[in-house]
Amino acid sequence: MSLFKNLFGKKEDEPKPFSRTVMDLGMGYIFEYDLRTWEITGEYEYDWGDEEFSKEYKVSDGKDSFYLAVEEDDEIELVWCSKIKMRKLGEGIAKSISDGGSPPESIVYENQTYHLDEESPGFFNDLTKGKNDDWQEFIAWDYYNEDETLNLTIEQWGERSFEASWGKVISEFEISDILPRK
Amino acid sequence: MNILRRLFSIGKAETNSALDKLEDPIKMTEQGIRDLKIDLDKALHALAEIKALSIRARNDQSNYESKAKDYEKKAIMLLQRTEKGDMEMADAERLANEALAKKNDSSEQAKRSLADKNKFDGNISTMESNTKKLRQKISQHENELKTLKARVKVSSATKNINKQMSKIDASGTVSMLERMKEKVEQEEALAESYGDIANESRSVDEEIDKALEGASSSQASDDLAALKSRLGMNKDSKSE
Numbered sequence: 342m343s344l345f346k347n348l349f350g351k352k353e354d355e356p357k358p359f360s361r362t363v364m365d366l367g368m369g370y371i372f373e374y375d376l377r378t379w380e381i382t383g384e385y386e387y388d389w390g391d392e393e394f395s396k397e398y399k400v401s402d403g404k405d406s407f408y409l410a411v412e413e414d415d416e417i418e419l420v421w422c423s424k425i426k427m428r429k430l431g432e433g434i435a436k437s438i439s440d441g442g443s444p445p446e447s448i449v450y451e452n453q454t455y456h457l458d459e460e461s462p463g464f465f466n467d468l469t470k471g472k473n474d475d476w477q478e479f480i481a482w483d484y485y486n487e488d489e490t491l492n493l494t495i496e497q498w499g500e501r502s503f504e505a506s507w508g509k510v511i512s513e514f515e516i517s518d519i520l521p522r523k
Numbered sequence: 524m525n526i527l528r529r530l531f532s533i534g535k536a537e538t539n540s541a542l543d544k545l546e547d548p549i550k551m552t553e554q555g556i557r558d559l560k561i562d563l564d565k566a567l568h569a570l571a572e573i574k575a576l577s578i579r580a581r582n583d584q585s586n587y588e589s590k591a592k593d594y595e596k597k598a599i600m601l602l603q604r605t606e607k608g609d610m611e612m613a614d615a616e617r618l619a620n621e622a623l624a625k626k627n628d629s630s631e632q633a634k635r636s637l638a639d640k641n642k643f644d645g646n647i648s649t650m651e652s653n654t655k656k657l658r659q660k661i662s663q664h665e666n667e668l669k670t671l672k673a674r675v676k677v678s679s680a681t682k683n684i685n686k687q688m689s690k691i692d693a694s695g696t697v698s699m700l701e702r703m704k705e706k707v708e709q710e711e712a713l714a715e716s717y718g719d720i721a722n723e724s725r726s727v728d729e730e731i732d733k734a735l736e737g738a739s740s741s742q743a744s745d746d747l748a749a750l751k752s753r754l755g756m757n758k759d760s761k762s763e
Contacts, residue, residue: 356557356560356561356563356564357560357564358560358563358564358567358658358661359658359661369571369575370571371570371571371574371575371578378574378577378578379578380574380575380578401578401582402578402581403577403578403579403580403581403582403584403585404581404582404585520567520568520570520571520574521564521567521568521571522568522571522572522575523568
């Protein structure tokens, strides 16, 4: 270490190779989950109002793709999920909602009963290609099973456009070896 | 020349000594650890790139395998069409050959992608081992630095206490007592000297007085006898 570098060298940001968490994830990042290596190939932001935001990442291991939802509300909540066909949840749900009716209080999916937890109107922004102001309005209904280990989400985009996803709640420690990429 | 060289050596030694004093070993160690962390971060970025390449190679392999299966399926379908009479045999065989050639291309690409993936996985394994070593090294240095900082604090506190203690011994009560003792001894010595001088002068007077003592007392006796005789007391004293 030269004295001149010490005296006049530009102070660099402290790197944090030991302290990266799921809250630091970003496009291109690599991490380990369920003994597989995943690359983040999509990044999305949700604005739920009252300064509440959450993130969602599309991840791929080269063979399969999933979504990782990250929300910090007192503690970090992670859901590892994938898109499912809306009709698998029952024929009448989408029609009932688009006709102005309320979503069902509970849904049975693959022999598991899910109960409505909350209805959340919000805005969605796709950050995959960088920051932008292209926010889309939507409304989401979150369902959980009895012990809140499994999650089912129904989203309404526009009048008659629906999406559904199913996933499991995971713990932060299950996401490991987070590697950054610029 | 020899003198100049020696002077230069002295100058160099003094400069190094001054620079050593400028350098704080703890701050230097912290900077060293920061530098190692920067190196580790760079290594992690490189590792991420290789892992991403491996994921893409796996994705390519999967895509090429799907394509190969698809071309094979198409070749089968073409031949099946001739069996049903939906297509001329020559056309079907020509297209089926094309499809099988493409299937082979895709299979070759899939193999290449698999080979790439295996190569990347080998690199990943080596890099992970190296980054693990670097992580361990940094952790070890950080722990050692923590221990050293604690030792420096303890030694600094001990030094301060000892310094205070030594100050008390040097200029505190003990030395004041010593100084007082010295002063008293000086005073006593002075008093003794004065005493000696005084004794010396008194003894001369005393000697004089002593020498004259007998004469003055006989004079006094004579004077007393004369006075008594004048008062007519000599008779009384004789009769007593």
